[in-house]
Amino acid sequence: MTAFAAVVIPGRFARAQDDDAPDLTLHADGAAKANGRPGPAAEVITAPRPEDGFGRAVPWGFYRDQQGRVMQVSFDFGRRLWLGVGYAPHRTPAGNTEIAPAAFDFGVSYDSLSEDGRTRERYTILDGQVRLNSFGLDVTGFRYDLSHRYNHPILRITTFVREPERHDIFLNVGLYTEALHYEVAPRGIDGEEALTLGTLQATLDLWQSEDLRSYVRLRAGPGIEMRMGPWGDETRYVGMLPEGTLEGNFVIGARAMQRLNFRLRGDLLRSATWHAEPLPGDWTATADAAFERILIAINDQPVSFRVAASAYLRDDTRQIVAGLPSSRVLAWTGTAGIRMAFFSPPVPPAFLK
């Protein structure tokens, strides 16, 4: 894993900041600016700085070009509000392939790293996608998760073959919770809506980058879901006991301008009613992957290209309406589109450590 980290986190963050020193090459005066040529660097540096701050050093994550213009060249995928649009071909659970739909996606995320660098908390609000033609909605009201790097091993094994040797085993356990995940027609049944009231899961990080921005982890835990549908006024409650997921998040590239995610999820379902009725089908499996790359920035707000794919196989579509047996369903969605993000600060320099 160390080798992998070395590959995905090269030592250079931005060329202008290789030595951690800002590029102070500025025009000496308005005339130099007007003719588009930089003034002599020494003259600029020794000259008094203008009161408007134009000559100040650029902060981390920014770059000053030869014309003296400052621009942000690093963006944090974990802190942003985004709006996006994309082409989203889709295979419905009923087996129809829709090649015309578009999708509109949105969300807000906020990451924070503790002062000791050992805990990263991630908040996501209103993360969702609306599909049209045909209509589909998948939005999560609130999501919180936490990664922690433990200082002390959970288990110390000492071997006494030859010289005694100590082998530490760390278990980087964290927390994941989600509330108000709303989905329209998750099983391809017209009129059905599913609302996950909440999930509470423990996570086990199999690999973490040093800044905890990238990880591969397992998570598992229970959840409860409400299903409303064409079977009448009755709301059906389904428990996920458990939901298990293997997922990864990688922030990659010399300037951390690319992100790769994947997720493999399986749910074992149980009736969450007081009478614990058996379910005719009791599992679902989902796979997702996405890649996003920042292409340009407009006034320091990044615009990225994103491709994603997801597929699911559900066994819980049997006998949804009494007397109407149905079969296991398979569906997939592909997405290719752009996103514009706002309020995204530079990735802090700790990324390089």
Add this chain to the structure above:
Amino acid sequence: MTTFARAAPLGLLLVAALCAPARRAAADQEAGSPPPVWITNAAGERYRVRFDPGERLILAAGAETLAGDTAGLTATPGFAVEFGLLLRDERPAPGWDVHWKQNHEIAHLRLHPTVGAGGAAVEGALYRGIFLRQSREGTLTLPLTPPVALSLPFDVGVLVEVGHLHGALWPEAGGPPVDAGVFHGEVLADFWRSRQPGRWLTVGVGGRYEVGMQRDPAEALHLDHRVSPMTTVAVALHSERADGLAAGGLRAEASHRWSSVRGWERAYRVDADAEVTPLAANDRPLALFAVATADTAPDLPRPELRVMAGVRFSHPLRQW
């Protein structure tokens, strides 16, 4: 569109009236210091003469008319109330490089107790925020090595709206529809780039998801999901005097959206608002205001023109 054609001169007049002093004020204030907040008269009495229209609690009452066109505005108006919390950020410190102008509206709603089969209707949003990023110069950055910047003549920003409500408070059997906007986001380009709060001229491209709900006489609930996948274009102009005693805005929006009932369709909306504060009671402004909205969309039986005028009481939250 007849409605809009008739309403256009009225809107332009409103904009012209608001923009003239606003532009003068902008030129003055962007070059000089802001006007005083408190003054003292010859008798030594101190009173407030400057307010922040973006930082206050508001409570308003007035008359509202709903019509299919401007001729219909002569109908007897109904009583309506408005309330909300408006917040905005502090002005940037001198020497700023980049500053986000923020304007928040929280639970800014108008209630029309006399409209609708259920006896009540609502218009407004639970949250609306306009964030305009001001920088000394705009650039389009290509993240090459080294990065390349191309100059842009505008600032960028974003509009976020959650929980927009329009129509009856609850879908009743046989009653009027309820439109619930779940999320609306818009990428903005601000061509005014004013350093003063409350001033912008934006062109926006946005996306929206809303649900139209209506119950038929048999109590069955019909849902109409409407999605605009970044296919809404809007132009907005807003201005206010530096002393906050007059403010106004105009916004026009055209949306090419998809409806789960009717498929692709087009919808148009124009909003205008104006406010003038002629007096203050106990240093709290009492303003005359008017808001107008013109709407046309395939889900409406006919174009709608709503005009409300009345008195707005504000409790200033910024004391300076």
